[in-house]
Amino acid sequence: MVAPRGERTGRLPGCTGEMTANLALEVYTVPTQPVVRPPEPPAPPGGWTWPPNTAALVYGERDAVLVDTLVTTTEVTKLADWIGARERNLTTIYLTHDHVDHIAGAAVLLDRFPSARLVALPAVAGSIRAQLATPIVDTYWRPMFHGDIVAELAVPEPLADGRIELEGRELTAAAVEQSDSVHSTYLHIPELDALVVGDIAYNDVHVNIASTDHGKRLAWIGALRTIGALNPGIVVAGHRRPDAQDTAQTIPDTIAYIADFDDVLSQKLPAADTIAWMLQRHPNRLNITTLYNAAYVLASQD
Secondary structure: OEOOOOOEOOOOOOEEEEEOOOOEEEEEEEOOEEOOOOOOOOOOOOOOEEOOEEEEEEEOOOEEEEEOOOOOHHHHHHHHHHHHHOOOEEEEEEOOEOOHHHHOOHHHHHHHOOOOEEEEOHHHHHHHHHHHOOOHHHHHHHHHOOOOOOOOOOOOEEOOOOEEEEOOEEEEEEEEOOOOOOOEEEEEEHHHOEEEOOOOOEEOEOOOOOOOOHHHHHHHHHHHHHHHOOOOOEEEOOEEOOOOOOOOOHHHHHHHHHHHHHHHHHOOOOHHHHHHHHHHHOOOOEOHHHHHHHHHHHHHHO
């Protein structure tokens, strides 16, 4: 773990962390992994991959709260072991948004930690319920991850007041207007000066622009400015480079990426040229698959 003021106390394998005398925050990251995609659009060099996914654990002396889960049964089983090694009572699993790669593992975790509550803000909970009433998990998500997704996904209960109690401290959930989902939220941990933001921000990983248009991209930038105005010291993104630092710099970096993508899209270039332009501006971000997919999807809509 790393203390907020920079005091180094050792690093646990597979995660990074921040702590105070009373609460700790650790981030578990699954690295980029290969996935199965249709033959069109053409795959990037090295084939299709899924970006690194994170789950964040906030805990005190006895209890813990998990923010988001992982997608495959294999991954989330390892996450459950990692949580169990902290020897805390998992009271709550909070879902920041409705994307399956952040919610699929909840059922596995509830089997392992049956006393935990699975919660999300009402709009997110309703969107998840509606999504799981469709065949999308079977037709899109399960084939992409080689079938390694739990048979029946869990639906969260609505967290109407947006408040989660952790050993007498209040963690607060709030919605924003837009990210790569229209149902996007973050969890604020005041004692750690931390925000866990799901897909609102991306930390050194290509940003999923594929489901946006110009108006949504501007709204997303507005959402990032809203969370930036909270002046957090720690920002945990739902997709992050495994060795990244969870700093507030993630917010302006994500704004710059979205603004650059919006700019190049306004030029109506072929997808290949859009990709080349974005790689020139952002050469080091992980998971080029996300960039390829967005460029070809959005080019086809113009």
